[in-house]
Amino acid sequence: MPVATKPQPAPKVAAEPRPVLGPTGNRVRASPEEPKRKNASLTKPRQVTKPGPELPASAVQNNVSVDTVCSSDSTSSGGSSKKVAKLSRTTKRVGAKPTKLARNPPRADAGEATSEPSGPLKRCDWITPNSDPVYVSFHDEEWGAPVHDDWKLFELLVFSQALAELSWPTILRKRDTFRKHFDNFDASLVAQYDEKKLLSMKVHGSLLLSEAKLRAILENAKEIVKIQKEFGSFNNYCWSFVNHKPIRNGFRYARQIPVKTPKAEVMSKNMMQRGFCCVGPTVVYSFMQVAGIVNDHVLCCFRFHECGAAIEKDLKLKNQEPEKQDGASE
Structure with a gap:
């Protein structure tokens, strides 16, 4: 005679945590039941890269951005955006800093002379500021x-x-x-x-x-x-x-x-x-x-x-x- 088996209850499905609005309005934080997650970028091991190719001298002389030069080189050779970031980080770490160029003074016209501020006249030593x-x-x-x-x-x-x-x-x-x-x-x-x-x-x-x-x-x-x-x-x-x-x-x-x-x-x-x-x-x-x-x-x-x-x-x-x-x- 077959024995009647007791029906097993269905497994409870864990409810998804309900997002709670933070004091700033639209920032969402997890409910207290959800464990805090650490920032993946902090736990990720730092990747050591090899020194990249030297930058062209024209980029330094013309005060051109390093990222711009690297992106143009990588784009022309078919490289990806990751290669651009890698080159920029490597260049900054090696110490290739662009030279700071002095600001060009305002140009005067050919017939117009630039006036310089004239200081006090230099006189003989026996003439002092207290002289008559x-x-x-x-x-x-x-x-x-x-x-x-x-x-x-x-x-x-x-x-x-x-x-x-x-x-x-x-x-x-x-x-x-x-x-x-x-x-x-x-x-x-x-x-x-x-x-x-x-x-x-x-x-x-x-x-x-x-x-x-x-x-x-x-x-x-x-x-x-x-x-x-x-x-x-x-x-x-x-x-x-x-x-x-x-x-x-x-x-x-x-x-x-x-x-x-x-x-x-x-x-x-x-x-x-x-x-x-x-x-x-x-x-x-x-x-x-x-x-x-x-x-x-x-x-x-x-x-x-x-x-x-x-x-x-x-x-x-x-x-x-x-x-x-x-x-x-x-």
């Missing part, structure tokens, strides 16, 4: 420039003598007063002054200079008148000691500039023999400097080259004068 503006203007416009006017030369000689009692900034601030008292330094007029005229040169109750300096200016004016008759002008006499060509020393630092030179000593001796007063070698060399007979601007000063250009211009004009005279005589 009058003194700075005197340095930038007059000191060291060749002077050939008799009245101006007489004025500069007086100022060089006054340096024993006053400074350059003080003298320059009183310049108009000096010119008023000395008739704009016309030697023919100053030579006619008397004792009363000299003692009347006062500023705020005190003499413009000491009596000794005022008397020296009077005597020097008389001698200049004599020199004008002998040499034609006081200019010809002063410039004859340097053969009518100024001296350009070209010192690098102000401390190298001397207070007197053999040329100044020769000129000083000749002037004292003629009857000039208060014209020692130091005074005469200061006069030669300010009158441009000697260019003692330091090399880095912008006036060193400007005074040199003015000297060359004077020489050209002097060379042209004889030619004009010859043409007129013919």
Whole structure:
């Protein structure tokens, strides 16, 4: 007799985990029942690749992307995208870095010059940021420039003598007063002054200079008148000691500039023999400097080259004068 068998229940099918929305909205995370899966990319063993072929030099020089060069080479040879990635990784690991090219400056037109920002002018060391503006203007416009006017030369000689009692900034601030008292330094007029005229040169109750300096200016004016008759002008006499060509020393630092030179000593001796007063070698060399007979601007000063250009211009004009005279005589 057959034995009745008990029906077996159907095996339960595990329900699929229901996706649960995360706090960010659309990110899906598995239910707590599903085990967490590790990232396959982290557990995957790192693949060591062999060094690939060298990149063409044009790619480095032209700053072309490495991936672009590799992809173009692999595509032309029928390679796959995996080969492109492999070459790029290998190249970066070997150290072939593209050179960084400098940015090209904006091109200017052929007739347009590029303007560069100009910094502060470089002057002689004795001009500082705290110097009097009058003194700075005197340095930038007059000191060291060749002077050939008799009245101006007489004025500069007086100022060089006054340096024993006053400074350059003080003298320059009183310049108009000096010119008023000395008739704009016309030697023919100053030579006619008397004792009363000299003692009347006062500023705020005190003499413009000491009596000794005022008397020296009077005597020097008389001698200049004599020199004008002998040499034609006081200019010809002063410039004859340097053969009518100024001296350009070209010192690098102000401390190298001397207070007197053999040329100044020769000129000083000749002037004292003629009857000039208060014209020692130091005074005469200061006069030669300010009158441009000697260019003692330091090399880095912008006036060193400007005074040199003015000297060359004077020489050209002097060379042209004889030619004009010859043409007129013919």
